[in-house]
Amino acid sequence: MGAPAEAGEGSGAPETPVPTYGWQEIRKHSLPTDKWVVIERKVYDISRWADRHPGGSRLISHHAGEDATDAFHAFHQDLSFVRKFLKPLLIGELAPGEPSQDRQQNEQLIEDFRVLRRTAEDLKLFEADTEFFSLILGHILLMEGLAWLVIYLLGTGWAPTILAAVVLAVSQAQCWCLQHDLGHVSVFKKSRWNHVAQQFVMGQLKGFSAHWWNFRHFQHHAKPNVFHKDPDVTVAPVFLLGESSVEYGKKKRRYLPYNHQHQYFFLIGPPLLTLVNFEVENLAYMLVCMRWTDLLWAMSFYVRFFTSYAPFYGLSGTLLLFASVRVLESHWFVWVTQMNHIPKEIGSEKHRDWISAQLEATCNVKQSLFNDWFSGHLNFQIEHHLFPTMPRHNYHKIAPLVKSLCVKHGLNYEVKPFLKALMDIVGSLKKSGDAWLEAYLHE
Known part of the structure; x- marks a missing residue:
């Protein structure tokens, strides 16, 4: 003192x-x-x-x-x-x-970033366009109705069922994007209505707890790609990422054949994340933390889903449809959300400044109308992480200023093609698995 x-x-x-x-x-x-x-x-x-x-x-x-x-x-x-x-x-x-x-830490970099933030505030880039998000909600509700209409008009054959499952999965993927927006951004002037909107989207349209998601996701934003602080990368012993690979190898830990994790990733990663891991984790959170309101919202999703489709498929058929939708949306979730993070540096706490910590853990994917829609603007992951409360329709406006700041200070502002970003996930898993095997055999 x-x-x-x-x-x-x-x-x-x-x-x-x-x-x-x-x-x-x-x-x-x-x-x-x-x-x-x-x-x-x-x-x-x-x-x-x-x-x-x-x-x-x-x-x-x-x-x-x-x-x-x-x-x-x-x-x-x-x-x-x-x-x-x-x-x-x-x-x-x-x-x-x-x-x-x-x-x-670099004081000039930190000051320049704070000036950039004040510039964004002066340009009103933190103000949300309510009509933009209303159109997204309308888009989601339209797809939900379309899926039911396909079954109602075309019957329960394989072709209409697959089509309905795909439409529902796209709707669920866009729900992830919208509830993600509502968790970060003040779409409504009154925060109470903002939270109610997130509970509706996350609970009624997805069957999950809004509080659970915020509890989990905000940690990721605070310390991205930091073990034991970012739940998205604290996935050992199923997968080894970054520094954990060598650590497990040196300690001779072999719970799974990690040198093949880039292969078994396709079996237990994208297919099962939302269907198994998220469902269990979400339910446990609501029960342990006694989030009864969230539980009621989540139950309303299942009541609506089974009421809508049980008359066509019966109980077992509706369960199969539900599982199919979850598996499809799970693929979207893993590939889209992790293409910006898994291939980047993953390790222990380095106590970096805010902007350096975010840039080391994130990258962007090239902009296009499809990428913007398909990823819910998560292709602008750098801007989103630097300014999490900025509405996504303004990312492209702040991006040139962020890039200029990175050039000034020699920071890596990485932008990848969409397919390369997806394949880098697999390459990163293989690299970590190989590092584990080398440490396991030779240390």
Whole structure:
């Protein structure tokens, strides 16, 4: 702890000294029961409050012992409202001689990024076009109705059933995109209506919990591709990614033939993620966390689905249709969401600044009308990760400015063709599997 700040002079009554701290002291407070964060050079003790954090205790705890200024701005849209919660947690400030960032981070890069963010705010790029998202919802509802109409008019033969399953899978994929938007972006001015809309899309149209998804997904945004902080890459021992490959090899761990993971990935990765893993994880979350409202929303999806299709297929046939749709949408989910992340650096916490951490873990896919629609604009993953509360219809406007910033500071702004991005997933799995085998045999 540094020396207390001097009391102000010329103000009459003496001011209460403000405790000041150095980074060496702050770094110590990153334990499960002892957590400090720094935001705009102010030090906050979040040890007891973390469990009440609306975004979940894990999300805010991942920044313990660090400067969380840019993450604070990235996740919160109404900063004046959020600061009311921070005020009682304030315990001091950074000592005058301490830099605003720790661990030799590039101060000029951080300042330039903050200027870029202010520019985006001035250009009103964080304001959502409600009509844009309403059209997406209408598009989804139209496909849901079309799938039922195909069965109603054409019968339950193989051809109409396959067609209906594909249409439903496309609808479910677009639901992922829309609920993802609603989780990040204030589509409606009142946050309450925004959350209700997400519960409707995630619950009634998909059968999942909105709270579960936000709890899981925001961690990914906070620390992308960081083991034990990003749930999307904490997939061992089924798959080994990045640094975990060599670690498992050195420790002689062989739960599966990881040198063949790029092959068995096709059997248990894309086909089963939403059908098995997400279904189990989602249900467990709602029950353990007692999210009864989310459970009712999810149940309404199954009631609607089986009421709509059981008269045509019976119970067993409807279950088969449901499983088919989940498998198809699961393929979309894995390939589209991971083409930007799995081939990038995956490892332990490096305590990078916000922009560097996001760029090391993400890449873009070339823009086209098809890629924009098919991926829900997740082909602009760099812009989405840097500015998660920016509506996707504005990514293409901020992209040139982000690219210019990367050129100025020598950062890699990677853009890939769509098919190459998909194939890089398989190549990355093979590379990690080979690294595991080499370490397993020779270390």
